[in-house]
Amino acid sequence: MVRAPCCEKMGLKRGPWTAEEDMTLVAHIEQHGHSNWRALPKQAGLLRCGKSCRLRWINYLRPDIKRGNFTSEEEDAIIQLHAMLGNRWSTIAARLPGRTDNEIKNVWHTHLKKRLESSSKPSGQAAPKRKAKKPAVAASALEGPTSEPASSPGQSLSISPEQSLSTSSATGYxxxxxxxxxxxxxxxxxxxxxxxxxxxxxxxxxxxxxxxxxxxxxxxxxxxxxxxxxxxxxxxxxxxxxxxxxxxxxxxx
DNA sequence: AAACCCCTCAACCGCTGTGTC
DNA sequence: GGACACAGCGGTTGAGGGGTT
Incomplete structure (x- = not known):
């Protein structure tokens, strides 16, 4: 079966989302929901493909998204869940409230993977230095529920103590x-x-x-x-x- | 101050899984 | 059961920005 490529139609916009597009998408979803992603951009008046809208909503605009640096607790949880589940980012994300699969995937590839690799080396090389997280560009443009502090007090890891997932180990694994x-x-x-x-x-x-x-x-x-x-x-x-x-x-x- | 390097992360691409006809 | 449409997932990319030289 030959699939039509995403955003095949000429005129569909690609690349970074503008604040206006974000607001249009949020307003439309709040009003009508997102039962049909393919039809959504047309209904909302967006020159984007449904896939792009869905990704933007899931990874950025959802009101329950937790933004900001990952806590060491979250990082440990990711390491341990990855040890069990492999690259099932969506499954891992489901156990970290407010975190998206894309975000977790990025953190894994940029920080955690390197940390584990360096810690596994016998020479005990120090983990690569980390720069301060730069502020999210579009998030600042869209002020509202998405620009939540990094660690909201009400939220916690979905891993309960009963599940015996120790997050106290700083070394992971x-x-x-x-x-x-x-x-x-x-x-x-x-x-x-x-x-x-x-x-x-x-x-x-x-x-x-x-x-x-x-x-x-x-x-x-x-x-x-x-x-x-x-x-x-x-x-x-x-x-x-x-x-x-x-x-x-x-x-x- | 400028050039270069490296890191981060939003977004895209291609594939798979599932539902419907 | 096959064809198709759609949603979702994971891998990858590249622009932008900060750090280093």
Whole structure:
């Protein structure tokens, strides 16, 4: 199937968004919602493709976007979630309220990846120096709900203490180490090697833990996964690994 | 002060997944 | 079941700006 390229039509604007465009998009979405991204720019009178509008809204204009530097807590969470999930930025973003997948992806590639690489080197080289984050250009142009302080007091990581995701480790990758303790070996290639005892113990525990809301039969047996269950499935894996970490720590007592 | 280098991040591109007919 | 339309995701790019020489 040959797809029509995005913004194929001549005259569709590309590049950075202006404050006027932002306001038009926000006003239209607040009034009509965004049930149909493809039709939205036409309805709103924007010379943009729907894809561009969606990206702008998701990554920048959404009222619940948290702007500003990532806290060390958030960075640790990203590192640990990335160790578990890989480059599933949207899944990681879902666990960091107010943060977008694009933002997390950028932070990973610019800061966290380098930090991990440098910390993994035996010579113990210092992490690359970081410059102060420059102010967002368009954000300053659009004053309003999006220009929220970096760390709003009401917001917190969606990772609860019950999920045993330690954010106290400043060095990161504590989850990776806990995975190693449970029979999984974590390598740079992000491949988990899991022995049979791990699965038997962990799955047995998953069945026992009725509060987790996981249905192992659906997850492992179904050939097709419905869209609504995709997040649940990912939650399952996250919880599974976390429980595995808990299990190991319990066995050490 | 100017030139260059490097970093950041908004935005784009191409692909995949899902729903509908 | 196939074709199509659309939404969403992840990889990549490049402009802009700050830091360094």
């Amino acid at each position: 504590s989850m990776a180490s806990s995975l190693e303790n449970t029979g999984c070996s974590y390598s740079e290639s992000e491949e988990f090697q899991i022995d049979d005892s791990f699965w038997s113990e962990t799955l047995a525990m998953s069945v026992d833990s009725s509060g987790s809301g996981m249905e192992t039969g659906d997850t492992f047996g179904a050939d097709s996964v419905s869209p609504s269950s995709r997040n649940n499935e990912m939650d399952f894996w996250v919880t599974l690994f976390m429980q595995a970490g808990d299990m190991q720590s319990l066995s050490q007592i």
